[in-house]
Amino acid sequence: MKIYQHKTQYYETDQMGIVHHSNYIRWFEEARTDLMEQLGMGYDRMEAEGIISPVLEVNCQYKSMTRFGETVSIETRVEKYNGIRLELSYEVKNAETGEIRAVGNSKHCFLDREGNLLSLKHADIPAHNLFLSAMQKH
Amino acid sequence: MKIYQHKTQYYETDQMGIVHHSNYIRWFEEARTDLMEQLGMGYDRMEAEGIISPVLEVNCQYKSMTRFGETVSIETRVEKYNGIRLELSYEVKNAETGEIRAVGNSKHCFLDREGNLLSLKHADIPAHNLFLSAMQKH
Amino acid sequence: MKIYQHKTQYYETDQMGIVHHSNYIRWFEEARTDLMEQLGMGYDRMEAEGIISPVLEVNCQYKSMTRFGETVSIETRVEKYNGIRLELSYEVKNAETGEIRAVGNSKHCFLDREGNLLSLKHADIPAHNLFLSAMQKH
Amino acid sequence: MKIYQHKTQYYETDQMGIVHHSNYIRWFEEARTDLMEQLGMGYDRMEAEGIISPVLEVNCQYKSMTRFGETVSIETRVEKYNGIRLELSYEVKNAETGEIRAVGNSKHCFLDREGNLLSLKHADIPAHNLFLSAMQKH
Numbered sequence: 001m002k003i004y005q006h007k008t009q010y011y012e013t014d015q016m017g018i019v020h021h022s023n024y025i026r027w028f029e030e031a032r033t034d035l036m037e038q039l040g041m042g043y044d045r046m047e048a049e050g051i052i053s054p055v056l057e058v059n060c061q062y063k064s065m066t067r068f069g070e071t072v073s074i075e076t077r078v079e080k081y082n083g084i085r086l087e088l089s090y091e092v093k094n095a096e097t098g099e100i101r102a103v104g105n106s107k108h109c110f111l112d113r114e115g116n117l118l119s120l121k122h123a124d125i126p127a128h129n130l131f132l133s134a135m136q137k138h
Numbered sequence: 139m140k141i142y143q144h145k146t147q148y149y150e151t152d153q154m155g156i157v158h159h160s161n162y163i164r165w166f167e168e169a170r171t172d173l174m175e176q177l178g179m180g181y182d183r184m185e186a187e188g189i190i191s192p193v194l195e196v197n198c199q200y201k202s203m204t205r206f207g208e209t210v211s212i213e214t215r216v217e218k219y220n221g222i223r224l225e226l227s228y229e230v231k232n233a234e235t236g237e238i239r240a241v242g243n244s245k246h247c248f249l250d251r252e253g254n255l256l257s258l259k260h261a262d263i264p265a266h267n268l269f270l271s272a273m274q275k276h
Numbered sequence: 277m278k279i280y281q282h283k284t285q286y287y288e289t290d291q292m293g294i295v296h297h298s299n300y301i302r303w304f305e306e307a308r309t310d311l312m313e314q315l316g317m318g319y320d321r322m323e324a325e326g327i328i329s330p331v332l333e334v335n336c337q338y339k340s341m342t343r344f345g346e347t348v349s350i351e352t353r354v355e356k357y358n359g360i361r362l363e364l365s366y367e368v369k370n371a372e373t374g375e376i377r378a379v380g381n382s383k384h385c386f387l388d389r390e391g392n393l394l395s396l397k398h399a400d401i402p403a404h405n406l407f408l409s410a411m412q413k414h
Numbered sequence: 415m416k417i418y419q420h421k422t423q424y425y426e427t428d429q430m431g432i433v434h435h436s437n438y439i440r441w442f443e444e445a446r447t448d449l450m451e452q453l454g455m456g457y458d459r460m461e462a463e464g465i466i467s468p469v470l471e472v473n474c475q476y477k478s479m480t481r482f483g484e485t486v487s488i489e490t491r492v493e494k495y496n497g498i499r500l501e502l503s504y505e506v507k508n509a510e511t512g513e514i515r516a517v518g519n520s521k522h523c524f525l526d527r528e529g530n531l532l533s534l535k536h537a538d539i540p541a542h543n544l545f546l547s548a549m550q551k552h
Contacts, residue, residue, distance in 0.1 A: 010447060010457065011160055011440045013153035015206060015323075020149050021331040022305070025298040026425045033424060033483075043424065044483040047291075055297040059335045068153060069447075069458040148309060148319065149302045153461075159469040160443070163436040164287045171286060171345075181286065182345040185429075193435040197473045207309075207320040287436055289429035291482060296425050344429060 001038055001137075004031040004074045005095055008066055019066040024102050025058055028090045031074035032106070035088075039130045050113045051124060053086070060090075060104035071095040078135040083121035083128055085109055139176055139275075142169040142212045143233055146204055157204040162240050163196055166228045169212035170244070173226075177268045188251045189262060191224070198228075198242035209233040216273040221259035221266055223247055277314055277413075280307040280350045281371055284342055295342040300378050301334055304366045307350035308382070311364075315406045326389045327400060329362070336366075336380035347371040354411040359397035359404055361385055415452055415551075418445040418488045419509055422480055433480040438516050439472055442504045445488035446520070449502075453544045464527045465538060467500070474504075474518035485509040492549040497535035497542055499523055 006027050014020040033043050046053065066072060073095040080087040085107065092102040110118040120128040144165050152158040171181050184191065204210060211233040218225035223245060230240040248256040258266040282303050290296040309319050322329065342348060349371040356363040361383060368378040386394040396404040420441050428434040447457050460467065480486060487509040494501040499521060506516040524532040534542040 009440070009444055010152060011158050011443055014148060015151035015153065015155045016328055016330065017153045018330075021334060022149055022298055022301040025301050025334075026423070029298070029425055030423055042483065044481075052292055054292065054294075054341070055338055057335070057337045058297060058301075059333075061333045062331055065330070067458075069456065147302070147306055149305055154466055154468065156468075159472060160436055160439040163439050163472075164285070167287055167436070168285055180345065182343075190430055192430065192432075192479070193476055195473070195475045196435060196439075197471070199471045200469055203468070205320075207318065286428060287434050290424060291427035291429065291431045293429045298425055 001035070004034040004076065005071055006030055006074060007071045008068055010068055013068045017067075019068070021060070021062060024060050024062070024092060024104065027072070027074055027092065028058065028060070028076075028088075028104060028106055031076045031090060032088060035076045035134075039134055041124075041127045041130055046124070046127065049124065051118060051120075051127075052111050052113075053108045054111060055106055056085075056109055057107040058104065059106070060102055062102050063100045066092075066094075066101050072101055078131060079105065081131045081135045083119045084117070086131060139173070142172040142214065143209055144168055144212060145209045146206055148206055151206045155205075157206070159198070159200060162198050162200070162230060162242065165210070165212055165230065166196065166198070166214075166226075166242060166244055169214045169228060170226060173214045173272075177272055179262075179265045179268055184262065184265065187262065189256060189258075189265075190249050190251075191246045192249060193244055194223075194247055195245040196242065197244070198240055200240050201238045204230075204232075204239050210239055216269060216275075217243065219269045219273045221257045222255070224269060277311070280310040280352065281347055282306055282350060283347045284344055286344055289344045293343075295344070297336070297338060300336050300338070300368060300380065303348070303350055303368065304334065304336070304352075304364075304380060304382055307352045307366060308364060311352045311410075315410055317400075317403045317406055322400070322403065325400060327394060327396075327403075328387050328389075329384045330387060331382055332361075332385055333383040334380065335382070336378055338378050339376045342368075342370075342377050348377055354407060354413075355381065357407045357411045359395045360393070362407060415449070418448040418490065419485055420444055420488060421485045422482055424482055427482045431481075433482070435474070435476060438474050438476070438506060438518065441486070441488055441506065442472065442474070442490075442502075442518060442520055445490045445504060446502060449490045449548075453548055455538075455541045455544055460538070460541065463538065465532060465534075465541075466525050466527075467522045468525060469520055470499075470523055471521040472518065473520075474516055476516050477514045480506075480508075480515050486515055492545060492551075493519065495545045495549045497533045498531070500545060 012019045012023045075091045079089045089105040150157045150161045213229045215227045217227045227243045288295045288299045351367045355365045365381040426433045426437045489505045493503045503519040
C-alpha cells in the first residue's frame with residue numbers, strides 16, 4: 001500500500017504562520033479516499049451504488065507544526081471493522097524527515113440513500129472483504 | 139433591505155496575517171443567500187423546487203486588507219436579470235469605518251435537476267418577479 | 277454568557293447533501309473565539325500581547341446531520357484549566373429544535389512568539405483569572 | 415514547464431454534487447505556487463526574503479462542472495509583467511479528456527514587510543528575470 005502524500009498549500013495556513021488545525025481533518029479524508037481507491041473500492045463507486053459512509057467521530061492530536069510548502073505523508077490503517085462500523089487511524093508525518101505532525105482516528109458507519117444503517121457484509125460483499133483483509137494486514 | 143454582515147474568523151486568515159482572498163468569494167455567496175432570503179425566496183426553497191443556480195463567473199477586486207476579528211458588511215445588488223441570466227454585484231466594507239475592502243460580481247443561470255437551462259419566467263414566476271423588482275429598486 | 281450561533285452556508289455542504297464534518301472543527305473555533313471575547317479577552321488581544329494558543333487536540337462526535345440554511349448554537353464550556361493547559365467542550369445543537377448535532381472538545385496550551393510554553397498565571401494574569409472564573413461557573 | 419495537476423477531494427464538493435466554485439480560486443493559487451517553484455523562486459523563498467505578493471484581482475469563468483474524484487490540470491501563464499504588476503492566466507481542464515472546466519486570471523503586486531509597494535526589478539533581480547523570461551516564453 002502506497003502512503004498518501006499531501007503538499008501543504010498557502011490557503012491552508014493561518015496567521016499563526018502554520019497550517020490551520022482544521023485542515024488535518026480534511027487530510028484524513030484525502031488519505032481515507034486514497035486508501036479506498038488503492039483497495040479497489042473508490043468512494044465514488046460506493047456512492048454510485050448508493051452507499052454513503054458518514055463520519056461518526058474524528059479525533060486529532062497535534063504533535064508539531066506543519067509549515068507552508070511542506071509535504072506530509074499520511075498513513076491510514078484499518079483499526080477495526082465488523083461490517084457495520086469502521087475505525088481508521090492516521091499518522092501524519094513530514095514526508096522528508098519523518099517527524100510526526102499529528103495522529104488521529106475516525107469512525108464511520110454505512111448508510112443507504114434513505115439513511116438506513118447498512119451492513120456491508122450484505123450490502124457490498126467485495127467491499128466488506130477488502131476492509132476485512134485491510135484490517136488483518138497489519 | 140438589510141445589509142449582510144460577516145464576522146471574520148481565525149480560520150479565514152493566512153500566514154500573510156490577513157483574510158485569505160478566496161474567502162471573499164464565499165462571502166459573496168453568503169450575502170447572495172441572505173439577499174434571496176430577504177427577497178422571500180431562500181435558496182433552499184429553490185433547490186427544493188428542483189431549481190439550482192450555478193455560478194457562471196465570479197470576479198473580485200481587492201482594495202484593502204481584512205484582518206481577523208473585523209466585521210465586514212457585504213452589500214449585494216441585482217445588476218442585470220432577464221429571466222435566464224442573473225448578474226449580482228458586491229461591495230465589501232469594514233462595517234465600522236466603511237472602508238472598502240473589495241468589490242466584485244457574479245453571474246448565474248438557472249438549471250433543473252437534469253441540468254437543462256431554465257427560464258425563471260416560466261419555471262418560478264414568484265422568484266422571477268422578485269428578481270425583477272430587486273433589479274429595479276436601485 | 278450568550279450562546280454562540282452560526283448560520284450554515286452553502287459552501288459548507290458536501291455532495292452528501294449535509295454540512296461537511298470538517299466545518300464543525302471550525303465552528304468550535306468560532307465559538308471559542310466568541311467565548312473569549314465575551315470573557316473580555318479577545319483572541320486578537322492575546323495575539324497582540326504575543327501569546328498564541330495552539331490546538332493540541334480536537335475531538336468531535338457527530339450525532340445528527342446539519343443541513344444547509346440551518347442555524348446551529350454552539351455552547352462552549354471551560355472544562356479544565358490550570359494556567360498551562362486549557363480544555364474546552366462544545367455542544368452543537370439545532371438552534372430552533374435543540375436537537376444535538378455534535379459534541380466535542382479541544383485542548384490548548386499557550387506559547388510566546390518564540391514558541392516557548394507559557395503559564396498564563398504569570399504571562400497574563402487577567403486572562404488567567406478569567407479562565408479560572410469561567411471554569412468555576414458551571 | 416510541467417502542467418500542475420490537482421485531484422478533487424470530497425470536502426471540495428457541495429450539495430449540488432459538484433466541486434464548489436470557490437475552490438477554483440484556491441486551485442489557481444496552487445498552480446501559481448507550483449509555477450513559481452518550477453521557475454526556481456518558490457513563494458516560501460520570496461516570503462523568507464520579506465517579499466509578499468497579494469492578490470489584487472481574481473476572475474474565474476466556469477465552463478463545465480468538476481466532479482469528485484476527477485483530476486484537473488491547471489495551466490498557468492504569465493500574461494503581463496512589468497516589475498511591479500504581475501498578471502497570470504489559468505486554464506483548468508479535466509486531465510483525462512481535456513474538457514475545459516474553467517478559465518481565469520489573477521493580478522498581483524509585490525510588497526515588503528511594511529506593506530510598501532516594491533519593484534521586483536530592484537528588490538529581487540533573479541525573480542524579476544525569471545518572470546520576464548516566463549512571460550516571453552509563450
